[in-house]
Amino acid sequence: MRLRKEQGVLEKLMEYKELMIFRKETERLDLRKIFMDELPVKAEFGTGKGQFIVEMAKRNPEINFIGVELRDQVLLKAVKKASDENIKNVKFLIADVNEIDAIFEENSLDGLYLNFSDPWPKKRHYKRRLTYRDFIRKYDFILKDDSWIEFKTDNLLLFQFTLNELADLKLPMRKISLDVHLDSRFEDNIMTEYEDKFSRNGNKIMSVTFKAH
Numbered sequence: 001m002r003l004r005k006e007q008g009v010l011e012k013l014m015e016y017k018e019l020m021i022f023r024k025e026t027e028r029l030d031l032r033k034i035f036m037d038e039l040p041v042k043a044e045f046g047t048g049k050g051q052f053i054v055e056m057a058k059r060n061p062e063i064n065f066i067g068v069e070l071r072d073q074v075l076l077k078a079v080k081k082a083s084d085e086n087i088k089n090v091k092f093l094i095a096d097v098n099e100i101d102a103i104f105e106e107n108s109l110d111g112l113y114l115n116f117s118d119p120w121p122k123k124r125h126y127k128r129r130l131t132y133r134d135f136i137r138k139y140d141f142i143l144k145d146d147s148w149i150e151f152k153t154d155n156l157l158l159f160q161f162t163l164n165e166l167a168d169l170k171l172p173m174r175k176i177s178l179d180v181h182l183d184s185r186f187e188d189n190i191m192t193e194y195e196d197k198f199s200r201n202g203n204k205i206m207s208v209t210f211k212a213h
């Protein structure tokens with residue numbers, strides 16, 4: 001998938017150099033150099049306007065976070081949010097999750113969040129869903145052995161698809177919830193932009209936490 005580069009957006013992102021990760025296409029990211037510390041690093045793929053990752057970073061100063069987003073214009077909103085709140089332990093990357101195993105080093109991430117990933121409802125598009133097995137194999141490559149992936153969606157078809165992928169791959173799962181907002185295990189749940197919108201429409205939010213191997 002090609003990255004959409006709106007004229008001027010990249011220049012605007014350059015103004016937030018300290019919050020952005022710009023990389024050479026041939027090199028994997030050196031997270032120690034990027035954050036200049038030894039703290040764990042967790043990422044959100046498809047971070048959108050950044051409400052979730054910025055709040056995560058604010059609440060967890062002992063962890064570094066990376067918001068990965070395909071669309072630069074959307075990412076600019078996330079970057080501005082982090083800048084306005086003066087958050088130091090979050091950085092942002094324009095990238096396609098399809099290429100994620102060529103971007104991060106093997107065993108370099110301590111956790112991953114997939115929030116309201118595009119459901120790709122047409123049957124013929126199932127391989128584009130971010131919980132399709134080929135993506136999970138890429139996550140396995142970049143995540144450390146003891147890392148977990150936290151997945152949230154309001155989309156029943158995508159949730160069912162995800163559980164079936166995890167079952168087929170015999171992956172460990174925990175904290176399965178069919179209604180996150182009524183579930184006491186999610187008291188510290190951080191709402192994403194889409195979660196705000198969908199739950200206001202009466203949709204239930206579902207979640208599963210799993211390992212990639």
Ligand SMILES: C[S@@+](CC[C@H](N)C(=O)[O-])C[C@H]1O[C@@H](n2cnc3c(N)ncnc32)[C@H](O)[C@@H]1O
Pocket residue numbers: 001045046047048049068069070071074095096097098115116117118192193194195
């Ligand atoms: C439905 S939105 C959810 C945004 C946010 N996570 C939330 O919950 O509010 C999905 C986001 O994932 C991004 N996205 C979709 N496919 C992607 C890919 N292959 N790589 C990176 N980002 C992607 C989209 O641009 C969009 O911003």
